Amino acid sequence: MPTTRHGAKLESQGHRISSLTPTLDHMYEKFKSGPKPASDFEKSVADFMDVLYCQIKELKNEHAQLRDEMLFRNRDVTDSVEELHLSVVKTEQYSRRDTITVVGLEKPETETETNLSQRVAETLINSGVQVTPDDFSVLHRNGRDNRTVRGKTIPPSITIPITEHSSCGRKVAYFGAKGYNYGNVNHPPKDYPNCEVMNQILHKMRDVDPNFNKDDFSCLVTLYPDGRATIPAHSDDENQIHPDSKIWTLSFGATRVIEFVRRTGVLQEFRVPLHNGQLFSMTAKSQSDWSHELLYEPNLPDPRVSFTFRHIVDPPAKSPAPPMLTSAPKPGRKQKILFLTDSVLYSTPEFLFDRVPNHRCIKKRNYYFADVPKFEPDFINSQIVLLSLGINDLSTCSPGRPQKSGEELAAWVSHHLNSYCKKYRNTVFLVNSILHTRHSWLNSEIDTYNQVMYLFAQSIPNLQFVDSHTAITRHGIARRIDFVLDRYDGRGTHLTLDAKKIVARELVAACQSHASSSKSQMMKMYYRNT
Ligand SMILES: O=C(O)CCC(=O)C(=O)O
Numbered sequence: 079m080p081t082t083r084h085g086a087k088l089e090s091q092g093h094r095i096s097s098l099t100p101t102l103d104h105m106y107e108k109f110k111s112g113p114k115p116a117s118d119f120e121k122s123v124a125d126f127m128d129v130l131y132c133q134i135k136e137l138k139n140e141h142a143q144l145r146d147e148m149l150f151r152n153r154d155v156t157d158s159v160e161e162l163h164l165s166v167v168k169t170e171q172y173s174r175r176d177t178i179t180v181v182g183l184e185k186p187e188t189e190t191e192t193n194l195s196q197r198v199a200e201t202l203i204n205s206g207v208q209v210t211p212d213d214f215s216v217l218h219r220n221g222r223d224n225r226t227v228r229g230k231t232i233p234p235s236i237t238i239p240i241t242e243h244s245s246c247g248r249k250v251a252y253f254g255a256k257g258y259n260y261g262n263v264n265h266p267p268k269d270y271p272n273c274e275v276m277n278q279i280l281h282k283m284r285d286v287d288p289n290f291n292k293d294d295f296s297c298l299v300t301l302y303p304d305g306r307a308t309i310p311a312h313s314d315d316e317n318q319i320h321p322d323s324k325i326w327t328l329s330f331g332a333t334r335v336i337e338f339v340r341r342t343g344v345l346q347e348f349r350v351p352l353h354n355g356q357l358f359s360m361t362a363k364s365q366s367d368w369s370h371e372l373l374y375e376p377n378l379p380d381p382r383v384s385f386t387f388r389h390i391v392d393p394p395a396k397s398p399a400p401p402m403l404t405s406a407p408k409p410g411r412k413q414k415i416l417f418l419t420d421s422v423l424y425s426t427p428e429f430l431f432d433r434v435p436n437h438r439c440i441k442k443r444n445y446y447f448a449d450v451p452k453f454e455p456d457f458i459n460s461q462i463v464l465l466s467l468g469i470n471d472l473s474t475c476s477p478g479r480p481q482k483s484g485e486e487l488a489a490w491v492s493h494h495l496n497s498y499c500k501k502y503r504n505t506v507f508l509v510n511s512i513l514h515t516r517h518s519w520l521n522s523e524i525d526t527y528n529q530v531m532y533l534f535a536q537s538i539p540n541l542q543f544v545d546s547h548t549a550i551t552r553h554g555i556a557r558r559i560d561f562v563l564d565r566y567d568g569r570g571t572h573l574t575l576d577a578k579k580i581v582a583r584e585l586v587a588a589c590q591s592h593a594s595s596s597k598s599q600m601m602k603m604y605y606r607n608t
């Protein structure tokens with residue numbers, strides 16, 4: 079590889095481009111601590127050096143940010159291409175396998191897709207099949223023109239893809255004093271049937287849960303005729319379900335397997351078989367943190383019936399102007415996520431937060447916790463304030479002695495967050511854990527800080543501790559410190575792109591769960607009672 083003379087010189091002195099800034103800092107410090115400029119010329123050289131130094135630093139920051147943004151975007155594009163590829167493979171398999179071909183249906187000049195569906199449906203209905211034209215919305219002719227074979231006109235055949243029915247083969251009945259809606263499905267209120275089976279089941283439910291009563295709890299009865307009927311991955315987290323409601327499922331018939339997959343952070347999944355006569359319960363937390371799915375078992379011929387009970391409440395009324403120090407978001411305006419971060423995550427692109435529906439992220443640089451009050455005027459207009467700080471408050475130039483201990487920092491931060499959370503009750507404060515460095519003395523302070531903050535956040539309804547440190551330690555990259563911390567950064571407080579991506583995913587997921595949850599409702603309840 080050709081090397082310029084200048085490049086060779088830099089290499090030989092051990093100066094890599096990536097280490098230029100520490101060198102520059104060092105040179106600048108030396109320059110500033112040298113003799114004071116005497117002449118006008120020396121003064122203007124000193125001013126010139128100041129300007130150059132600031133501009134180089136700014137450019138370097140900008141460069142790091144642009145590089146990360148580009149890498150994040152690249153990864154996004156790769157992910158989308160992979161997803162598209164998978165969906166093409168799926169579509170191909172599906173178009174080869176799950177289709178019906180109809181031959182011999184003549185093709186009039188005036189044929190359109192809609193009247194073709196109509197005619198196919200009519201033909202099938204005449205032969206005793208129960209269908210409607212809507213069942214064939216994507217059918218098509220295999221060719222445009224009729225062919226003539228030995229004097230006979232042969233119309234092009236028709237392919238009918240068998241579309242997965244939205245209920246995935248399930249049949250449901252709903253009973254309860256209040257209606258229940260999810261997705262496009264709308265179950266109106268309906269009296270429980272006064273029959274032996276239902277009465278016995280209700281009786282059993284009261285034995286199990288003393289709070290159970292059929293005025294509050296609704297029952298969704300689902301029939302899965304065989305193993306091909308499923309319920310796809312979902313969480314029962316509609317705001318019509320009481321925030322503390324357990325979801326009870328009573329199973330009869332064939333054993334089916336329910337699979338849980340964690341919704342955020344590191345991928346975790348597990349399966350539970352649901353046997354005949356078994357009662358299974360899920361907590362609200364298992365809905366917010368996990369999705370569940372009844373797995374497809376094409377070779378299972380037997381039916382299963384489940385009775386699912388949920389405590390249904392009236393959906394929260396559209397709130398009037400929120401109380402206290404809050405300003406209602408203007409209609410049509412996106413809500414704000416204020417992201418205060420030190421340099422560890424400063425290059426996290428704001429666009430990643432576009433995944434939080436109806437929100438936009440404004441990122442601001444903040445090195446020390448002591449600087450947080452500068453941004454207080456913005457809290458009132460932010461739905462989420464995300465704080466990723468702390469390492470600069472702990473670390474110090476003389477190893478072994480932090481500026482503040484982990485415990486001191488946690489006490490100080492929690493004191494301030496406590497008052498912010500009370501003052502800005504409609505704002506959710508997310509505080510990110512501090513990540514490990516290359517220094518064990520510092521890491522033990524970090525652990526203390528993280529533990530105290532984790533416990534503290536549990537007691538404040540609009541404060542959440544985002545444990546991105548644990549997300550990293552559970553990830554494969556934790557095998558080697560160089561996979562997590564930037565190798566060229568001796569201080570060990572800068573992350574590799576992989577680590578940044580893991581943390582960013584945690585932060586975005588935490589914002590997503592707050593943006594969609596009924597937490598603000600719970601916060602109001604909490605503050606009303608305190
Ligand atoms: O049938 C089951 O066991 C699960 C049903 C379910 O997840 C639901 O109704 O939300």
Ligand SMILES: [Fe+2]
Nearest residue numbers: 312313314370
């Ligand atoms: Fe469910």
